[in-house]
Amino acid sequence: MANTAEVINFPVPDVAPKEPRVADLDDGYTRLANELLDAVMCSGLPETELCILMAVWRKTYGYNKKMDWISNEQLEEMIQKHHTHCSTAKNSLIRKKVLIQEVRRVGMNIHISEWQTKNNGFCKTLAKPAKKTLAEVANAPKQKLLTTKDKLTKDNIKRSTSENSDESSDDRLKRFLSAHPEAAIYTPSGAKWATAEDQQCAEWIFALADKVKPITKKPRIVAWANDVRLMRELDGHTHREICEMFLWASKDAFxxxxxxxxxKLRAKWDTLALHREDTTRKPRADFSARKSETGPHWNSAEAWEKFI
Structure with missing residues (x-):
């Protein structure tokens, strides 16, 4: 007797094709001053803070409001980041005076000159210099690129190496200083460098750290200043915020x-920001409330004279 197989046809549900979503002004829009948008674009704010800023716009300007109460849970749902990170970013924007807060309501600070961001809310137009630079690059003689058909011989390698070695260390230093005229302190190779303000901030941190717990071996200040510059340029923190965060950490028991x-400050910044909001954290055992313990207050005229 031959074996036969029964074919069962399961019903297939009818799935309607999804229509592509298209943004339409008829579904709503947010009015935003161009000057405000331009200032934010060149402010150097980190990603999370930019997302929080746009969420605040959506909840305020999107409903023709200047301010509104926006919970951290709402922000979490809007930007898809944990509510603790949302809270940290929002508080950072308030400290930078990009956002303003009245009791539990937040809104945009339209007085751009008050912002304490990387570029203080303003940046010079680079349209003309950019056009000039692009034109020079476009008109410059092009170096022939190697393709798979080109042969890379030992002679080519030796010739290229000898040509590159002709550049002296002085020439490299001149090229570095030409590219970074603001550099006040730097290593011979230019791998690490910083501005005078970065250096002063690093020295302030060293003085405080040494006072809290003596440092036996003085560090290379250029390396410390370079880390300050990275926090400022890449992470979007101001010198004031860097000193403020280090001051808080110097008082914490852990x-x-x-x-x-x-x-270390840069590596643990996000964790420190979260712990800083925890009012139950204990100060170190020997911490004194006297102002003289850590020198002048970080935000006093004495501490910040000629600094920023």
Whole structure:
């Protein structure tokens, strides 16, 4: 007797094709001053803070409001980041005076000159210099690129190496200083460098760290200043925020012994920001409320004279 197989046809549900979503002004829009948008674009704010800023726009300007109460849970749902990170970013924007807060309501600070961001809310137009630079690059003689058909011989390698070695260290230094005229301190190779303000911030941090717990071996200040520059340029923190965060860490019972340099401060910044909002954290045992313990207050005229 031959074996036969029964074919069962299961019903297939009818799935309607999804229509592509298209943004349409008829579904709503947000009015935003161009000057405000231009200022934000060149402010150097980190990603999370930019997302929080746009969420605030959506909840305020999107409903023709200047301010509104926006919970951290709402922000979490809007930008898809944990509510603790949302809270940290929002508070950072308030400290930078990009956002303003009245009790529990937040809104945009339209007085751009008050912002304490990387570029203080303003940046010079680069349209003409950019056009000139692009034109020079376009008109410059092009170096022939090697293709798979080209042969890379030992002679080619030796010739290329000898040509590159003709550049002296002085020439490299001149090229570095030409590219970074603001550099006040730097290593011979130019791998690490910083501005005078970065250096002063690093020295402020060293003085405080040494006072809290003496540092036996003085660090290379150029390395510390370089880390300050990275926090400022890449992470979007101002000198004031860097000093403020280090000052808080120096008073904390756990962090005062673990955050002893700008590099450590940068590596643990997000964690420190979260812990800083925890009012139950204990200060270090020997901490005194006297102002003289850590020198002048970080935000006093004495501490910041000629700094920013």
């Amino acid at each position: 962090w005062y012994i673990n955050i002893r340099s700008p590099a």
